[in-house]
Amino acid sequence: MDNILKYLENTAEKFPDKTAVDDGNQQFTYQELLNRARHFGLSFLNRTEPGRPVAILHEKSSEVLSAMFGVVYAGCFYVMIDPEQPLERLKDILTVLETDLVITDSTYRHQLDDAGYQGQIYLLEEEPSDEAVTAQELDKLMERRSFAKNTDLLYGIFTSGSTGKPKCVAVSHQAVIDFIGHFTKQFQITDRDRIGNQAPFDFDVSVKDIYSAITTGATLVLVPKRLFALPPKLLDYLCDKKVTVMVWAVSALCLISSLKGLKYKIPEDARLIMFSGEVMPVKQMRLWQQALPQTEFVNLYGPSEITCNCTWYPVQREFQDGEVIPAGKAFNGRTVFLLDDTGAEITEPGKTGEICVAGESLADGYYHNEEETARRFVQGIIASTGETARYYKTGDLGYYGEDENLYFAGRKDFQIKHMGHRIELEEIERAFEKLDGVSRCCCLFDKKRNKLLGFYTGDSEEKEVHQELKRYLPVYMIPAKIRKINKMPLNKNGKIDRKYLAEEWS
Structure with a gap:
C-alpha cells in the first residue's frame, strides 16, 4: 500500500466497532474515526491545494487525530504546532510553512492574530459528523487521492535549527509505511494491544504510537498532559486503561521512577516499554526492571530526520552504575x-x-x-x-x-573544550549517576563564564556530591557549581530542559 489512509480504511473495515482512540474524555471507534476524518477532508478540500502544508494549532486529542487524517484525505500534509510555542517561534513556523490553512479552536485563535497570520482558519468547533460520507462525497475524496503518490508528504515536524530558526522535517507516506512495517513486526504489536501515547503530536515519538495502532488495529490511549504533574494519577490512568505498550521519552519514565511512583502502583498490563530521546540512567532503568520483571524493555535511538528510529537494543539484564545501555543494532x-x-x-x-x-x-x-x-x-x-x-x-x-x-x-555540540581538555558532558553526568544520593542529573557548560554547571535531584547535599565526584572524575571535569533541585524541568517533548536550567543559573 502506498498511502497511509489505506491502512486506516482496511483497519476500519476489519475492526469497525473497536475503540481506535481514547483521550480520557472522548473515544472513537475505527469506523467513527474514519467517518470523521473523511468529513474533515471534505471540509478542507476547497480551502487549500493538494500537496500543501496544513497547520494544526492544538493539543493532542481524539478530535485532533481525526482532523490530522482529514488533512491527508484533502491531499495535503499536516504539521502539528504546540499552542504553548512562544509568539516569535510561532511566527517563524508560519513563515517557513507559508500555509494558507490553519486548524485550531477559539481558545487559540488569538495566537494566530497576534502572529499576523493572514490565511484561512478552520475552527474545530465546526465538528464533523460521525455518519458515513455519501457515495458522491466519497468520490470527491477518492478523486483527490487518485493523484497521490507514495512519495507525497504525510507530515512535517519542527525541530530547532542551528541558525536559531526552526526547521521542518518533511516525511513521506512511504517513509512511515516502511518504518512502521518493521517496527510492528519486530515488537509484535497487534490489535490486542493498547498503546499508551505519552508524546505530544508535534514530537516524532507519537508517530510510532499513531501508526502502529492504525496499521494493526491496536487501541491508541492518549495520556493527558496534565497527568505528568501528578505521578499517582498518571499511574492510575495507565492501570485503568490497561495500557500494554509504552513508547515514552526517557524523562517521562524517570518522572515516575525517581519520584517513587512505582512504590504506589505498577502498570502491570505493560508487556513492552520502549524509551528514547535521551540516555536512560541505569539507576532508573533498574527500578523499572525490578517493578516489572516480566516486561520487555527496549532502548531506541534515532532522530526525526530518519523517521523515528534506526537502532534498537533489548535490555535483558540489569546494568550497573557507570555502565551505558547500548543504542544497539540497526532496524x-x-x-x-x-x-x-x-x-x-x-x-x-x-x-x-x-x-x-x-x-x-x-x-x-x-x-x-x-x-x-x-x-x-x-x-x-x-x-x-x-x-x-x-x-x-x-x-x-x-x-x-x-x-x-x-x-x-x-x-557533537555537547563536546566542549575546558581548561585545555576536550570533555564530553555525558561522561560527567554518568559520574553523577554513580552516586547513591543522586537520582537524576544534568551537566551544562556556561561559555560566558567558562564554567561547568551541575544540577541533580536526590538526597545528598551539594558538598557531599562535590566530594564524591572526586572518586570518578579528574578535577577539571568536576563542575565548579553544583546545585540540588527538587525536580528536573522538562521541555514539551519530555526531555530535560537544558535551556531553562541555563537561564535559571544566570
Missing part, C-alpha cells in the same frame, strides 16, 4: 555507520565518530530549506556496502563496543 531496512572527521568510515571498536544513517525512511529533507537539507542529507559511497546512497548526518557521536553494538556518545 531492517536501515544502514547505520560512523564517520570520522575526514569522512572515513569507522569500523574498529571504541573509536568515536558521527552517526550516519542510510536506507529506508529518510525524510525528504527540511521543508523550504534547501541549504540545510543539502548540508545534512548527502550522497556518498558507504564503505561497508560499497554502494552510493543518500544518507543523513545526525550530528550525534557514537562508537562500537566489543559486543558489536552501537553506543551513543553524545551530541
Whole structure:
C-alpha cells in the first residue's frame, strides 16, 4: 500500500466497532474515526491545494487525530504546532510553512492574530459528523487521492535549527509505511494491544504510537498532559486503561521512577516499554526492571530526520552504575555507520565518530530549506556496502563496543573544550549517576563564564556530591557549581530542559 489512509480504511473495515482512540474524555471507534476524518477532508478540500502544508494549532486529542487524517484525505500534509510555542517561534513556523490553512479552536485563535497570520482558519468547533460520507462525497475524496503518490508528504515536524530558526522535517507516506512495517513486526504489536501515547503530536515519538495502532488495529490511549504533574494519577490512568505498550521519552519514565511512583502502583498490563530521546540512567532503568520483571524493555535511538528510529537494543539484564545501555543494532531496512572527521568510515571498536544513517525512511529533507537539507542529507559511497546512497548526518557521536553494538556518545555540540581538555558532558553526568544520593542529573557548560554547571535531584547535599565526584572524575571535569533541585524541568517533548536550567543559573 502506498498511502497511509489505506491502512486506516482496511483497519476500519476489519475492526469497525473497536475503540481506535481514547483521550480520557472522548473515544472513537475505527469506523467513527474514519467517518470523521473523511468529513474533515471534505471540509478542507476547497480551502487549500493538494500537496500543501496544513497547520494544526492544538493539543493532542481524539478530535485532533481525526482532523490530522482529514488533512491527508484533502491531499495535503499536516504539521502539528504546540499552542504553548512562544509568539516569535510561532511566527517563524508560519513563515517557513507559508500555509494558507490553519486548524485550531477559539481558545487559540488569538495566537494566530497576534502572529499576523493572514490565511484561512478552520475552527474545530465546526465538528464533523460521525455518519458515513455519501457515495458522491466519497468520490470527491477518492478523486483527490487518485493523484497521490507514495512519495507525497504525510507530515512535517519542527525541530530547532542551528541558525536559531526552526526547521521542518518533511516525511513521506512511504517513509512511515516502511518504518512502521518493521517496527510492528519486530515488537509484535497487534490489535490486542493498547498503546499508551505519552508524546505530544508535534514530537516524532507519537508517530510510532499513531501508526502502529492504525496499521494493526491496536487501541491508541492518549495520556493527558496534565497527568505528568501528578505521578499517582498518571499511574492510575495507565492501570485503568490497561495500557500494554509504552513508547515514552526517557524523562517521562524517570518522572515516575525517581519520584517513587512505582512504590504506589505498577502498570502491570505493560508487556513492552520502549524509551528514547535521551540516555536512560541505569539507576532508573533498574527500578523499572525490578517493578516489572516480566516486561520487555527496549532502548531506541534515532532522530526525526530518519523517521523515528534506526537502532534498537533489548535490555535483558540489569546494568550497573557507570555502565551505558547500548543504542544497539540497526532496524531492517536501515544502514547505520560512523564517520570520522575526514569522512572515513569507522569500523574498529571504541573509536568515536558521527552517526550516519542510510536506507529506508529518510525524510525528504527540511521543508523550504534547501541549504540545510543539502548540508545534512548527502550522497556518498558507504564503505561497508560499497554502494552510493543518500544518507543523513545526525550530528550525534557514537562508537562500537566489543559486543558489536552501537553506543551513543553524545551530541557533537555537547563536546566542549575546558581548561585545555576536550570533555564530553555525558561522561560527567554518568559520574553523577554513580552516586547513591543522586537520582537524576544534568551537566551544562556556561561559555560566558567558562564554567561547568551541575544540577541533580536526590538526597545528598551539594558538598557531599562535590566530594564524591572526586572518586570518578579528574578535577577539571568536576563542575565548579553544583546545585540540588527538587525536580528536573522538562521541555514539551519530555526531555530535560537544558535551556531553562541555563537561564535559571544566570
